[in-house]
Amino acid sequence: MGSRWTEYIHPGTEHAGAAGSAAGLALLVALMLTACRHAPVTDPHSRFFVPPVGSRFTVHQTLTVPARSAQVYIQDGRVTRSVNFYLPHCKLWVRDISDHPQHIEPDQFTITAVARHTDCVVLVRHSPLQVASLDPPRLARGGLDDGPTDCRYYIEMRLHSDRQPQVRKLVCQQVDDAALGWYPTFDEIRLTLAPLADFTRPDGSEFPPPQAPPY
Numbered sequence: 001m002g003s004r005w006t007e008y009i010h011p012g013t014e015h016a017g018a019a020g021s022a023a024g025l026a027l028l029v030a031l032m033l034t035a036c037r038h039a040p041v042t043d044p045h046s047r048f049f050v051p052p053v054g055s056r057f058t059v060h061q062t063l064t065v066p067a068r069s070a071q072v073y074i075q076d077g078r079v080t081r082s083v084n085f086y087l088p089h090c091k092l093w094v095r096d097i098s099d100h101p102q103h104i105e106p107d108q109f110t111i112t113a114v115a116r117h118t119d120c121v122v123l124v125r126h127s128p129l130q131v132a133s134l135d136p137p138r139l140a141r142g143g144l145d146d147g148p149t150d151c152r153y154y155i156e157m158r159l160h161s162d163r164q165p166q167v168r169k170l171v172c173q174q175v176d177d178a179a180l181g182w183y184p185t186f187d188e189i190r191l192t193l194a195p196l197a198d199f200t201r202p203d204g205s206e207f208p209p210p211q212a213p214p215y
Contacts (some may be wrong), residue, residue, distance in 0.1 A: 013196060044207045050155060050184045054202030057109045057170060061196050063092060064207050065102040070094050072104070077194055085152075088184035088192045090172040095165075104167055109159040120151040120178050150175050153183040187211050 041048045051057075063079060065072045073080050075089035083089050094102055154173030161167060172189045176182065187210040190198060200206055 004094055005077050039126065044186055045211050047182065048183050050116070051111055051157065051186065051199050052202060053111055053114060055111045056200045056202075056204070057111055057157065057197065059092075059104060059109070059197045061106060063196065065092075065094055065098075065104065067099055067101050068095045068097060074196060075192055077196060078193065079196070085173075085175045088172065088174050088188040090189065090193055091168060092170050093168045095168050102166075105131040105164065107161050107167075109161045109164075109167060111157050112160050113156075115156050115159040116183055117154050117156060118151050119125070119154075121149055150176045151176055151181055153181055155183055183212070188213060 043049060055120070061071050063074075071091040071093045073083050073089060073091050075083050075087065091103060094104070100211075152173055152175050154171050157170045159167055159169055172184050172192075174181075174184050184192075186199075186207075190207075190210040191212065193211075
């Protein structure tokens with residue numbers, strides 16, 4: 001069985017509330033984040049920062065979605081099918097699955113909505129069950145009443161372009177510890193996307209260069 005927690009981020013605020021499951025972990029995280037809701041984060045290097053609604057996401061190179069798929073994975077600045085799910089990575093989604101490869105052309109997309117999500121794996125009676133949405137599928141570790149072990153922490157950004165309406169969203173994520181894990185930071189997202197794509201502010205100005213993580 002699994003638990004899911006979602007935080008919807010609205011224009012002008014960094015933390016605007018949460019809707020979640022009954023899991024104690026999700027409640028704890030929600031309380032921690034809600035404490036920051038009246039202090040909007042504007043520093044792009046903060047671990048709490050996400051690009052505000054209205055920001056632009058620019059794809060610099062043609063990206064190919066494989067046949068019979070609706071997503072293309074990006075990690076360490078390249079398109080890949082071999083992803084280390086424990087490190088920051090992104091996937092760009094299109095609306096429909098096709099029998100043929102689909103191309104996302106260089107373009108500027110407007111971010112129309114942003115939300116954080118957490119999907120966790122929970123063990124019951126030594127039976128490893130997994131959340132259907134956990135990507136990739138993994139088996140949890142441990143035994144009775146262990147609670148969540150690993151979670152998928154992901155940030156979903158809805159996209160719009162008049163030229164390419166089939167491009168739906170950008171999801172950036174990592175799998176991490178249920179108790180101590182966190183979402184990929186904006187700096188980490190930009191670093192894993194570069195040089196294929198990057199972000200600009202709603203007014204068109206550039207964000208400062210991303211900072212490499214200390215590890």
